[in-house]
Amino acid sequence: MESFTITSKKVLTLVLVIDKAKQMVLLGYKKRGFGAHLWNGFGGKVEPGETTREGALRELEEEAGITVKSEDFKKAGILLFQFENDPVALETHVYKSYEFQGQIRECEEMRPQWFAFANVPYDQMWEDDQIWLPMLLNGQDPFYGRIYLKRKPVEDIQEGETTAAVNTSTSTHVNHSTTMTGTSFTTAQPKSGPFAMWDYQLVHSLQGVPHEIALDGTIASFEN
Numbered sequence: 001m002e003s004f005t006i007t008s009k010k011v012l013t014l015v016l017v018i019d020k021a022k023q024m025v026l027l028g029y030k031k032r033g034f035g036a037h038l039w040n041g042f043g044g045k046v047e048p049g050e051t052t053r054e055g056a057l058r059e060l061e062e063e064a065g066i067t068v069k070s071e072d073f074k075k076a077g078i079l080l081f082q083f084e085n086d087p088v089a090l091e092t093h094v095y096k097s098y099e100f101q102g103q104i105r106e107c108e109e110m111r112p113q114w115f116a117f118a119n120v121p122y123d124q125m126w127e128d129d130q131i132w133l134p135m136l137l138n139g140q141d142p143f144y145g146r147i148y149l150k151r152k153p154v155e156d157i158q159e160g161e162t163t164a165a166v167n168t169s170t171s172t173h174v175n176h177s178t179t180m181t182g183t184s185f186t187t188a189q190p191k192s193g194p195f196a197m198w199d200y201q202l203v204h205s206l207q208g209v210p211h212e213i214a215l216d217g218t219i220a221s222f223e224n
């Protein structure tokens with residue numbers, strides 16, 4: 001795991017708005033920047049002086065034009081993305097809401113669209129989304145974990161690439177402990193995006209959501 005050693009992290013947010021009655025989730029097509037041409041939740045970097053909650057609500061308003069009342073806005077998980085040969089990890093705080101106010105609108109960065117739970121475009125999303133988003137949609141949150149990604153060879157990220165099925169024969173590593181041990185699966189072939197998921201450790205937590213994941217993966221405290 002030498003090539004996945006990290007020395008610092010950036011704090012990011014990711015927001016999923018869900019229509020429970022219609023069993024649909026609001027995603028955004030990222031038009032530019034990191035993760036361009038992929039569907040994802042709404043979010044971005046947390047600014048100095050902002051809490052992750054405030055940052056998540058601001059990004060949702062900027063990118064989808066909608067607001068969520070504080071009491072409806074729930075922390076669903078925290079994910080530490082580690083990239084091969086990159087000492088800076090991305091600590092992503094995931095939030096969810098079943099309610100929202102305002103008019104959904106497109107912006108320069110994101111094009112929002114509702115998807116039925118059964119039609120989420122996982123083949124046009126970050127590979128890790130297919131691991132944790134079903135958990136969030138099925139109410140198996142909160143969760144936390146680490147996800148390891150490798151940069152794809154350039155020839156694999158050309159348009160029209162064939163997408164090999166991900167090996168899901170081993171079960172997803174979801175348990176009720178607070179440790180993050182065990183390996184789940186390694187993708188046979190990269191799917192979408194500039195990075196391929198290499199490995200992950202994901203835990204369905206009964207204690208709430210960790211405040212943060214330390215660089216060595218340890219968890220100090222939880223919030224509810």
Ligand SMILES: CNc1ncnc2c1ncn2[C@@H]1O[C@H](COP(=O)(O)OP(=O)(O)OP(=O)(O)O)[C@@H](O)[C@H]1O
Pocket residue numbers: 012013014033034035040041042043044045046081090092126128129149
């Ligand atoms: C590696 N696997 C991943 N899987 C799922 N989601 C991922 C992700 N890696 C990053 N993300 C999300 O992508 C957004 C990037 O945000 P990003 O555009 O960089 O931030 P922000 O809008 O502040 O950027 P600008 O400052 O406008 O450039 C942000 O929500 C972040 O959580």
